[in-house]
Amino acid sequence: MKLSFSFSLAVMITVLSVFLLHESNAQLNSTFYSNTCPNVSSIVRGVVQQALQSDPRIGASLIRLHFHDCFVDGCDASILLDNSGTIQSEKDAGPNTNSTRGFGVVDNIKTAVENSCSGVVSCADILALAAESSVSLSGGPSWSVLLGRRDSRTANQGGANTSIPSPFEGLSSITSKFSAVGLNITDLVALSGAHTFGRAQCRLFSNRLYNFNNTNNPDPTLNSTYLTTLRQTCPQNGSGFALANLDPTTVDTFDNNYFSNLQNNQGLLQSDQELFSTNGAATVSIVNTFSSSQSAFFQNFVASMINMGNISPLTGSNGEIRSDCKKVNGS
Numbered sequence: 552m553k554l555s556f557s558f559s560l561a562v563m564i565t566v567l568s569v570f571l572l573h574e575s576n577a578q579l580n581s582t583f584y585s586n587t588c589p590n591v592s593s594i595v596r597g598v599v600q601q602a603l604q605s606d607p608r609i610g611a612s613l614i615r616l617h618f619h620d621c622f623v624d625g626c627d628a629s630i631l632l633d634n635s636g637t638i639q640s641e642k643d644a645g646p647n648t649n650s651t652r653g654f655g656v657v658d659n660i661k662t663a664v665e666n667s668c669s670g671v672v673s674c675a676d677i678l679a680l681a682a683e684s685s686v687s688l689s690g691g692p693s694w695s696v697l698l699g700r701r702d703s704r705t706a707n708q709g710g711a712n713t714s715i716p717s718p719f720e721g722l723s724s725i726t727s728k729f730s731a732v733g734l735n736i737t738d739l740v741a742l743s744g745a746h747t748f749g750r751a752q753c754r755l756f757s758n759r760l761y762n763f764n765n766t767n768n769p770d771p772t773l774n775s776t777y778l779t780t781l782r783q784t785c786p787q788n789g790s791g792f793a794l795a796n797l798d799p800t801t802v803d804t805f806d807n808n809y810f811s812n813l814q815n816n817q818g819l820l821q822s823d824q825e826l827f828s829t830n831g832a833a834t835v836s837i838v839n840t841f842s843s844s845q846s847a848f849f850q851n852f853v854a855s856m857i858n859m860g861n862i863s864p865l866t867g868s869n870g871e872i873r874s875d876c877k878k879v880n881g882s
C-alpha cells in the first residue's frame with residue numbers, strides 16, 4: 552500500500568516534470584500561426600514593402616530592432632515598450648537613444664496583423680518577421696522564420712546599456728557579448744554583414760577620422776581615399792548626427808560587399824574593420840570566405856539569424872501577446 556502510493560507519487564512527479572520541462576523548452580517553429588494567422592508573413596511583408604517605398608533605409612532600421620531586442624533578455628519585444636510607471640524604456644538606453652528607429656512601422660505592422668487575426672501574434676514575432684522581410688526585399692536571402700515567441704511584461708534598460716555591443720569596444724569584448732547569448736564568431740561575422748545596408752551617425756565613428764585612440768591621427772586601418780570622403784561627410788566640428796552609409800558601395804542593397812569593403816579597409820565602424828584588421832583573429836578567414844562567396848554569406852547569415860532569433864524566447868504561457876506593442880496589456 553505504502554509502496555504503491557510512493558510509486559504513483561513518483562510517476563506523477565515524473566509526468567508533471569516532463570510536462571513542465573516541455574512547457575519551458577517549447578521550441579519555436581515555422582508553423583506556429585498556421586491555424587490562427589496563416590497569412591501573417593505576407594501581411595508583415597506587405598507593410599515593410601510599403602514603408603520601403605518612402606524610406607529605403609527602413610529595412611536596415613527594422614532588422615536592427617530585432618537584434619537590439621534579442622540581446623536584452625531574449626527576443627521578447629522588450630525594446631518596444633515605452634516609459635510608464637513600471638517601465639524604464641530600453642529606447643532611452645545608450646545604444647538606442649537617438650539611434651534606433653522604425654517603431655512607427657512596427658506599430659503599422661501590428662495594426663495590420665491585428666486587423667486579420669486579433670490577439671494572436673506577438674510583437675516579438677513581428678520583429679523577427681519584419682527582419683526577414685527587410686533582408687529579402689533588399690536583395691538578400693529569404694528564409695522561413697521560426698515563430699511562437701511571446702512578449703515580455705518588463706523592460707531592462709540597464710541590460711540594454713551593458714549587453715548591446717558598442718562600436719568603440721574591441722573585438723574580444725564584442726566576441727564575449729555574443730558568446731554571452733550563445734553566438735560564436737561565425738555568427739558574429741555573419742550578422743555583422745547586416746552592415747551591408749543602413750546608416751551610422753558621425754558621432755559613432757568620427758574619432759577614427761581625426762583623433763583615433765588619442766593619437767591626434769586617423770585610424771591607421773582606414774583607407775585613405777575613404778578617409779577623405781568620410782571627412783567631407785563628417786567635418787571635424789560638424790553635427791555628430793550627420794549620416795554616412797554603412798556600405799559605401801551598394802548602400803541599400805543586402806549583398807556581401809560589406810566583406811570586400813573590410814578587405815579594402817573601408818569598414819565604417821571600428822568594430823567592423825577589426826573583424827578583418829585584428830592580427831591573428833579567427834574572424835579574418837571568415838571575412839575572406841564571405842567576401843569570396845555571397846552564397847556562403849547568405850547561408851551562414853540565415854543560420855545565424857535563426858540562432859539570434861532563438862535567444863531565450865518566452866513561450867507557452869510565459870509572457871503575453873501584447874495588443875499594443877508599446878505597452879504591457881492592461882496598463
Ligand code: HEM
Pocket residue numbers: 608610611612613614615618649650651652716717718719725739742743745746748749750751752753755797820822
Ligand atoms: C557586432 C556588433 C555590432 C555593433 C558594434 C554595431 C553597431 C552599430 C552602430 C554604432 C550603428 C549605427 C547606429 C546609429 O548611427 O544610430 C549600427 C547600425 C546598424 N546595425 Fe549594427 N552593430 C553590431 C551588430 C549588428 C547586428 C548583429 C545587426 C543585425 C543583424 C546589425 C544591424 C545594423 C543595421 C542594419 C544598422 C543600420 C540601421 C539604420 O540605418 O537605421 N548590427 N550598428
Ligand SMILES: *[C@@H]1O[C@H](CO)[C@@H](O)[C@H](O)[C@H]1NC(C)=O
Pocket residue numbers: 577578579580582583699
Ligand atoms: C509548433 O509549436 C507549438 C507550440 O510549441 C506546438 O503546439 C506545435 O505543435 C508546433 N508545431 C510543429 C509542427 O511542431
Ligand SMILES: *[C@@H]1O[C@H](CO)[C@@H](O)[C@H](O)[C@H]1NC(C)=O
Pocket residue numbers: 590593594597
Ligand atoms: C495575404 O496577405 C497579402 C498581403 O496583405 C494579400 O495580398 C493576400 O491576398 C492575403 N492572402 C490571403 C489568403 O488572405
Ligand SMILES: *[C@@H]1O[C@H](CO)[C@@H](O)[C@H](O)[C@H]1NC(C)=O
Pocket residue numbers: 648649
Ligand atoms: C538626442 O538628440 C538631441 C538633438 O537632436 C539632443 O538634444 C539630445 O541631448 C540627445 N539625447 C541624448 C541622450 O544623446
Ligand SMILES: *[C@@H]1O[C@H](CO)[C@@H](O)[C@H](O)[C@H]1NC(C)=O
Pocket residue numbers: 643644645708709712
Ligand atoms: C542607461 O544609459 C543611459 C544613457 O547612457 C542612461 O541615461 C541611463 O541612466 C542608463 N540606465 C541604466 C538603468 O543604467
Ligand SMILES: *[C@@H]1O[C@H](CO)[C@@H](O)[C@H](O)[C@H]1NC(C)=O
Pocket residue numbers: 735736737738858
Ligand atoms: C558556430 O556555430 C555553428 C552552429 O550554430 C557551427 O556550425 C560553427 O562551426 C560554429 N563556428 C565556430 C567558429 O565555432
Ligand SMILES: *[C@@H]1O[C@H](CO)[C@@H](O)[C@H](O)[C@H]1NC(C)=O
Pocket residue numbers: 764
Ligand atoms: C590604443 O592605445 C593604447 C596605448 O595607448 C594601445 O595599447 C591600444 O592597443 C590602442 N588601441 C587600438 C585599438 O589601437
Ligand SMILES: *[C@@H]1O[C@H](CO)[C@@H](O)[C@H](O)[C@H]1NC(C)=O
Pocket residue numbers: 787788
Ligand atoms: C574645431 O573646434 C576647435 C575648438 O573647439 C578648434 O580648435 C578647431 O580649430 C576647430 N576645427 C575646425 C576644422 O574647424
Ligand SMILES: *[C@@H]1O[C@H](CO)[C@@H](O)[C@H](O)[C@H]1NC(C)=O
Pocket residue numbers: 774775776777814815816817
Ligand atoms: C582603398 O579603397 C580602394 C577602393 O575604393 C581600393 O582600390 C584600395 O585597394 C584600398 N586601399 C587599401 C590600402 O586597402
